[in-house]
Amino acid sequence: MLKSYKDDMVAIRRHLHRRPEEGWTEFETTYFVWSRLKQLGLPVTIGKANINTAEVLGRDEKLVADAMKRAAAHGVPEDFLQATGGYTGCVAVLETGRPGPVTAFRSDMDCVIVRESDDPEHLPNKLGFASERPGLMHSCGHDGHTAVGLEVARWAVEHKDALCGKLKFIFQPAEEGCRGARAMAAAGIVDDVDYFISGHVGGVAKLGEIGVMDGGFLASTKFDVDIAGTPAHAGNAPQLGHSALMAACAASMMLTGIPRNGDGETRVSVGTLSAGEGRNVVPAHARLQMEVRGETEEVNQYMGGYVYDIFAGVDKAYRVKSTVVKAGESTTLTACPELLDTVEDVMKAVPGARLIPRVHVPSGSEDCALFMRRAVQHGGQAAFILFGCNHHGHHRPNFDIQDEQSLPNAFAVYTGFAQRMNGLKKA
Numbered sequence: 429m430l431k432s433y434k435d436d437m438v439a440i441r442r443h444l445h446r447r448p449e450e451g452w453t454e455f456e457t458t459y460f461v462w463s464r465l466k467q468l469g470l471p472v473t474i475g476k477a478n479i480n481t482a483e484v485l486g487r488d489e490k491l492v493a494d495a496m497k498r499a500a501a502h503g504v505p506e507d508f509l510q511a512t513g514g515y516t517g518c519v520a521v522l523e524t525g526r527p528g529p530v531t532a533f534r535s536d537m538d539c540v541i542v543r544e545s546d547d548p549e550h551l552p553n554k555l556g557f558a559s560e561r562p563g564l565m566h567s568c569g570h571d572g573h574t575a576v577g578l579e580v581a582r583w584a585v586e587h588k589d590a591l592c593g594k595l596k597f598i599f600q601p602a603e604e605g606c607r608g609a610r611a612m613a614a615a616g617i618v619d620d621v622d623y624f625i626s627g628h629v630g631g632v633a634k635l636g637e638i639g640v641m642d643g644g645f646l647a648s649t650k651f652d653v654d655i656a657g658t659p660a661h662a663g664n665a666p667q668l669g670h671s672a673l674m675a676a677c678a679a680s681m682m683l684t685g686i687p688r689n690g691d692g693e694t695r696v697s698v699g700t701l702s703a704g705e706g707r708n709v710v711p712a713h714a715r716l717q718m719e720v721r722g723e724t725e726e727v728n729q730y731m732g733g734y735v736y737d738i739f740a741g742v743d744k745a746y747r748v749k750s751t752v753v754k755a756g757e758s759t760t761l762t763a764c765p766e767l768l769d770t771v772e773d774v775m776k777a778v779p780g781a782r783l784i785p786r787v788h789v790p791s792g793s794e795d796c797a798l799f800m801r802r803a804v805q806h807g808g809q810a811a812f813i814l815f816g817c818n819h820h821g822h823h824r825p826n827f828d829i830q831d832e833q834s835l836p837n838a839f840a841v842y843t844g845f846a847q848r849m850n851g852l853k854k855a
């Protein structure tokens with residue numbers, strides 16, 4: 429691999445690491461990505477052009493408006509922000525002008541709501557590229573994913589004469605909470621795709637290891653729940669109040685008590701709960717952000733069914749009114765064994781990397797599954813790769829990815845895949 433691809437990838441990743449943006453607010457990141465793709469001479473569609481707005485979940489208008497102001501103050505031109513229509517993400521297309529397949533590469537761009545470690549030994553602190561935005565951090569490695577996607581696009585442009593067909597570069601917003609892929613897939617951007625590939629840094633893969641996943645994504649549904657109670661004086665007339673706080677607490681306990689399911693693994697998490705107005709007032713409001721997961725679609729639906737029943741039950745018992753809103757969604761991984769054979773073949777040729785057995789342990793969720801399912805439904809094939817790093821756990825304050833070693837492995841797999849699928853001389 430040319431040193432300049434590696435150097436650029438590392439520089440881009442570290443630049444993005446300093447400016448983490450949470451889902452649906454990635455305006456600075458989208459502008460940065462758009463600018464680089466434009467420099468390459470690629471046509472790029474941004475924001476709303478790639479989004480089916482009817483399928484958008486978990487997007488907060490106020491958060492978006494604030495993010496646009498913040499991005500403008502940080503140098504993103506006003507006309508660019510207007511052109512996004514308030515939606516983040518972008519898609520670039522390389523037309524080679526020669527007949528051949530359509531191959532898509534997908535990178536996610538959002539960060540996690542976690543405060544980066546201030547340990548001086550944590551590499552981003554040591555080298556001065558830690559998050560400048562307190563409480564937000566690229567602690568899942570999506571900064572690395574975006575960096576790889578951009579350099580794969582540059583490689584493709586610089587090797588256009590050796591390629592056929594069409595290559596698409598998808599930069600997706602809001603992966604965390606399983607939101608962005610759903611809206612982009614529903615806009616049809618992978619409907620013409622013959623081969624779709626994406627991946628994740630870390631996971632179960634250690635530094636130097638690469639492999640494909642043929643299962644293991646949990647289907648998941650995210651919910652925002654608002655509970656409306658009735659306020660009253662907590663001392664002289666508590667009987668006139670209906671506590672949203674107590675209802676939320678009861679619901680939280682009941683949710684963790686949903687019976688396990690013999691048909692597959694389940695998960696449930698109440699991640700945030702805020703409630704109440706003042707010490708001596710019966711709490712009139714509560715808000716929960718929660719999620720369920722299942723090893724299959726059916727098991728996930730089983731979990732989701734309980735969520736609605738539990739809040740309906742709590743409404744009756746506590747005389748409150750719950751509003752349950754779906755805030756995100758993903759599905760299980762659609763495996764395409766033949767394509768995985770090809771990807772593994774490409775992986776065997778990556779110098780210095782070790783191919784690990786196919787990964788399918790039930791673990792997290794990844795909304796890329798929705799792109800993959802959509803591509804397969806439209807006659808394409810899809811693959812998801814892992815490229816390892818030695819991390820201390822995703823979504824943790826000291827997460828790091830050894831970018832100089834891990835990112836080149838992903839780059840090698842993606843460009844090798846591009847050569848295999850769209851190369852004039854088959855690699």
Ligand SMILES: [Zn+2]
Nearest residue numbers: 568569570628
């Ligand atoms: Zn992630």
